[in-house]
Amino acid sequence: MIKYILKRIGSSLLTLFLIVTIAFCLLRLMPEEGYFNNYDKMSPTKIKVGREMLGLNAPMYLQLGRFYKQIITLDLGVSSRYRVNTPINKIIGPKMLLSLKMGMLGVGFSLVIGLSLGVIMSKSARSKSRFKLWDKLGSAFVVIIQAVPMAVYCLFIQIFGTELLNRFFRLPMLFSRENSLTWILPVFSYALGGISMYAMWTRRYMNDEANKDYVLLARAKGVSAGKISRSHIFRNAIVPLIQYIPTSVALTLMGSLYVESRYSIPGMGGLLVDVIKKQDNPMVQALVLIYSALSVAAVLIGDILMALADPRISLGKKEDVR
Amino acid sequence: METIISVKDLDIKFNLRGQILHAIRGVSLDIYKGESLAVVGESGSGKSVFFKSMMGLLDANGFISGGEILYNGRDLTKITKEKDWMSIRGSEIAIVMQDPMTSLNPLHTVGAQVTEAVKIHQGLRGMAAKMAAIEHLADVGIPEPERRYNQYPHEFSGGMRQRACIAIAIACKPKVLICDEPTTALDVTIQAQILELIKQMKRRYNLTTIYITHDLGVVAGVADRVLVMYAGDFVEIASVEELFYDPRHPYTWALLSGMPQLGVRGEDLYSIAGTPPNLTYPIAGDAVAPRNPNALKIDFVSRPPLFEVSPTHKVRSWTLDPRAPEIPVPENILRMRRAGGRGL
Secondary structure, three states, X not given: OHHHHHHHHHHHHHHHHHHHHHHHHXXXXXXXXXXXXXXXXXXXXXXXXXXXXXXOOOOHHHHHHHHHHHHHOOOOOEOOOOOXXXXXXXXXXXHHHHHHHHHHHHHXXXXXXXXXXXXXXXXXXXXXOOOOHHHHHHHHHHHHHHXXXXXXXXXXXXXXXXHHHXXXXXXXXXXXXXXXXXXXXXXXXXXXHHHHHHHHHHHHHHHHHHOOHHHHXXXXXXXXXXXXXXXXXXHHHOHHHHOHHHHHHHHHHOOOHHHHHHOOOOOOOOHHHHHHHOOOHHHHHHHHHHHHHHHHHHHHHHHHHHHHHOOOOOOOOOOOOO | OOEEEEEEXXXXXXXXXXXXXXXXXXXXXXXEOOOEEEEEOXXXXXXXXXXXXHHOOOOOOEEEEEEEEEEOOEEHHHOOOHHHXXXXXXXXXXXXXXXXXXXXXXXXXXXXXXXXXXXXXXXXXXXXXXXXHHHXXXXXXXXXXXXXXXXOHHHOOHHHHHHHHHHHHHHOOOOEEEEEOOOOOOOHHHHHHHHHHHHHHHHHHOOEEEEEEOOHHHHHHHOOEEEXXXXXXXXXXXXXXXXXXXOOOHHHHHHHXXXXXXXXXXXOOOOOOOOOOOOOOOOOOOOOHHHOOOOOHHHHOOOOOEEEEEOOEEEEOHHHOOOOOOOOOOHHHHHHHHOOOOOO
């Protein structure tokens, strides 16, 4: 197991190294306007001095070396246009924290509700009842959330949700950090998609597992229905889902463009698009790096969790089967 | 002999999206304490369904529509709640299933799965339960049981997994053990070992064993009594000697003729023409009739009663009626009769 984990970490680091290098190369291919705030009005001498200051005149390998060093010390450089001469860490830090808080709440919420809903739906689908009411209601919910564009149901939630909550509390339409009530609607909007996904897959995997022979054997040996549901069916059904939890947490760090803009939450959502539009080269570079590092880390953690949950996964030494 | 399970006029049906499939069609059977009963029949003849109904393990769309199953006097068809089955499953009737590759939970250790049964049926906890489970693993011939206890099913070979399944069944301390094609998924060299193990367990724990199989070789090796099923009905019930030396039902003849051991070198192996009937339609007369070249007219009209050949030998076929014309017994069956069943 340890060998498997080390192997996976090694290959992740290699991936990251490649991404860093590619990000660096891509940046050098971009027009140099992106390094300066007011390129159009600068004289050629000023540009030359500016390039010198940024170290862009040094040979490529030196620049690359410097870049690696920067990354290792977690220094992402200085923004050139988005917020002139502000360290990128300072810009991204608070935004990321906010997106992370909101996203984690959303993921946590969607996991709890989604898994529970999935379990209820699966139980109802397998029951002898003719109507299977819960399964039908749940499926309708899943289909609606999957089919209706997020923009539409988020808008509805914002308008009607605010109105509804306003009857009991004083609630502003937009987000404010201090008022914890304003967190409710964005987190809820954020979680809905996750709820429907987790519910759908939990139901499906649980129904699959419930039809397997080992469940029949467990019943035949007299294990109670509740225990079979918990320690056999549910336990086995969530294994394929475990892998995606870290990825969905990583996605939250990238922020949700739509939800954040609707409630004007100063999070990460849309930041990458903004800085590309503003041609802020160091910011683009930093964000690409952060996002790819997050994805790599999420997949890595997902794989490790999966290996912990399923004993059959091991890329290590095969023990001989007898 | 003391009866442990007594089935009377049992009907089992399945609801297939509104269509009703009549899987078991009014059958009666007494199973005696300590006997070894083998059940043979084609796929879909209702062998597994019949015995699964005794443990309340029918699929969700299956139901018992008539008759009774008396287990030590208690009518199992009256049990409706899953909870009430707990007193039967495992502690009275245990099962060993066909495919040991899928009948163990891949995410639990083998030991944990044996211990689960020990905890439920032997009332042991913690270390004591673990020790008992290890003992059961050792009993079924799994070497190094302490080490094997902590391994997962994928670290076991097929034969070892089936041993583990038998250990689970034994850990329940049952009175009746149903072996649902216990050797079908195993390779031939392991089959004999597993059958020997089941026999050994039967002797040691004084079990009543029921083998569901379509391997007549297995039947000859393990059974005291044989039940031949076709289309949800019993066509012939006989002691193992009677079945092999003096089979009476045309379907039994056909089954026996299909054994490679009875074939003649160089000739095509006998196979039964036609297919089993669709049980969603009512069956008139003898279900075997359409596949029986010597079928009588009455076979298509009226269901034959069980004719008694001897106290232990019953046959559901009009050919046994005194008014029926003499049907020639197939040559290879006669040969087997003359050989006294040798060569099986």
